[in-house]
Amino acid sequence: MTDDPVISLRSATKRFRGAxxxxxAVHDLTLDVRPGEFLAVVGPTGCGKSTTLSLVSGLEPASAGEVLVRGAPVRGIPAGVGYMFQQDAILPWRSVLDNVAAGPRWRGAAKAEARERAxxxxxxxxxxxxxGYYPHQLSGGMRKRVALAQTLVNEPEMLLMDEPFSALDVQTRGLMQDELLRLWAGTGAAVIFVTHDLEEAISLADRVIVMTTAPATVKASFDIPLSRPRNVEEVRLTAAFLDIYREVWDSLREEVARSRAQGTGQGVDHAA
Structure with missing residues (x-):
């Protein structure tokens, strides 16, 4: 990984007008993500984690501050961004193959080329x-695999993931986490992965940032010195994992308690 960030937020603030x-949602948010880095973002419910992804993706403009991709201000959806939402974007009237081929087709690839890549x-x-299967014929885990293929077929330079596995059962979720690490390895893509599950964050990431209660900003950043490649189920049983978990949780639990006291959210999953 180089020292030059591919994604930068500089005192970024986002305000919404409500009733x-x-x-x-976020205030004075400053962070960098380097090429090839896997960054996980945790924080209380409703603190602005998803808003951060919206700023990077260009789906929402910053109200103040700067959002930069490759050093250039974000004025729309930057080239090279892949976005995987909590709810998949699979089209029910298209087969698995045609769902995955849709991205290359929209980017100008010929039909035969797009289907071959897919x-x-x-x-x-x-x-x-x-x-040839259709979405209604697939299990939840299989649909997530289609969504992952939809995202990665375009070979994104930046991968934004908003709780992509939260709706899955525990066993399927673990399999998808391992699958993500396997497919991401060697791509050089920078990842911002939003999750409520602290175990998931530590198992996957090179670095975990803790965000404060809304309006969110970065409270703390933790490097994850766990070797790769990783098996997420095995790594969670190690003493090193538990030590890191306790350190991050000590920072995070203050924000969870503050969020609950304010009635803004239910916190995060905490199982260790």
Whole structure:
């Protein structure tokens, strides 16, 4: 990884006008993400984690401060960004193959080329043989694999992920976490991964940032010195993981308590 960030937020603030006045979602938010870095973002419910992704993706403009991608101000959706939402964006009337091929087609690829690229990614996410299936014929985990292939087929330089596995059962979620690490390894893509699950954040990331109760800003940043490649189930049983978990949780629990006291959210998943 180089020292030059691919994503930078400089004192970024986002305000929304609501029925009761102006709501500040994030305030004076400053952070950098380097090429190839996997950054996980945790914080209390409603603190502005998803808003941060919206600023980076260009879906929302900053009210103040700067949001930079490759050193240039974000004025729209930057090239090279892949976004994986909590709810998948699979089109129900298209097959698995055509859902994955849609991205390359929208970017100008010929139909045959787009389908060939899609076929390769369908196999890579473990759905070989299901190319002709439709979304209603797939399990929740299989749909997430399609959504992952949809995102990665375009070879994004930046991958924004907003609680992508939160709706899955525990076993399927673990499998998808391992699958994500396997597919991301060696791509050089920078990842910002928003989650309420502190175990998930530490298992996946190179670095975890803790955000404050809304209006959110960065409270603390923790490097995760766990070697790669990782098996997420195995790494969670190690003494090193538990030590890191306790350190991050000591920072995070103050914000969770403050959020609950203010009635703004339910905090985060805490299982260790």
């Amino acid at each position: 009761t006045g102006i709501h500040t 076929r390769g990614w369908v196999r890579r996410v473990g759905l070989g043989g299901f190319e």
